[in-house]
Amino acid sequence: MKFRVERDVLADAVAWAARSLPARPSVPVLAGLLIQAGDSGLVLSAFDYETSARATLAADVSEDGRALVSGRLLADICRSLPGKPVEMTLEGSRVSLTCGSARFSLQTMPVEDYPTLPEMPTATGTVDSGLFAHAVAQAVTAAGKDDMLPVLTGVRLEIDGSSISLLATDRFRLSHRELGxxxxxxxxxxxxxVPAKVLADTAKSLSAGDEITIALSAGNGGEGIIGFEGAAAGGVRRTTTRLLDGEFPKVRSLFPNEHLTVAKVDKASLVESVRRVSLVAERNTAVQLAFVDGVLTLDAGSGDEAQASESVEADIDGDELTTGFNPQYLLDGLTAIDEPVVELAFTQASKPVVISGTTDEAEGPGFRYLLMPRRLLS
Structure with missing residues (x-):
């Protein structure tokens, strides 16, 4: 194996692939990055039996071949190289890397022990890369992080004709994003x-090209695979991951069809107010929101402890209402919204609020964030 490639192209591709390497590999070879040089150029691969990453990039290949080296070490080396072409050569059981006057010799791992990467399923369709990355970033806001509840650490991706819906929940909040x-x-x-972390990292990393190809093979018993492919600097990148096994809760019915109180508030003002007032909120206590006479009043703190209060103008339609929310969860939802004015819709104080941006109804629901209230301290 012998090839020559531009330093920036190599460093970027190695860093991207190395992100998929397991922190604690079950077998040593899974810490390796597979380098393959051939007619299609240079292919870099990483796999942990769950998620695979494969980057194809242009390179001047003199000799075909493949080698397996420590992925994190190679990423560190490539990041530190001078801005000159890189030449890599397989010499026996070692890989020689030369860039300008810098030279490294890396020990290889047994390439025959490396598992075969899963095939990309048949393409299901394509989506604008920037739009998809942004939609995923919004949706994962509500995804769970508790590995004891693995189903809730995923994002439910629903395809219905020309529409994609993304749903996530951690039992305390729920996000819903639709896009074409x-x-x-x-x-x-x-x-x-789809595992939320893999989906978020993949969507963000493939946003450089115009579109992302989504390939879905939904099997039974957790054997389904989803693949994503997009253009990147110097080539193409592809990620596959196993789908999570389990039944995602039927959450769509949690969004009410009618609301008794709807308040429209300037998002920036509300975000800043919540941040200030929550400074005195004790751990696991709520920030109180009172909607009265065109004013939203926020309060936090109680008893002999520090207290804070602040008011924000609000356009309130419906009954007066006082409720409370986890301030960080409230901020997560507000900051995920793009529009400058947010709408908070209630059925009653003890029921969840639906937070969304104010948009033309013809544009569809866009992003919606449902948040459970917290009990207020008396």
């Missing part, structure tokens, strides 16, 4: 539960 895409089969209807 270009399906290969116009009437396709399919759903998948």
């Amino acid at each position: 895409w270009n399906p290969n089969t116009p009437d396709a209807t399919v759903a998948a539960l």
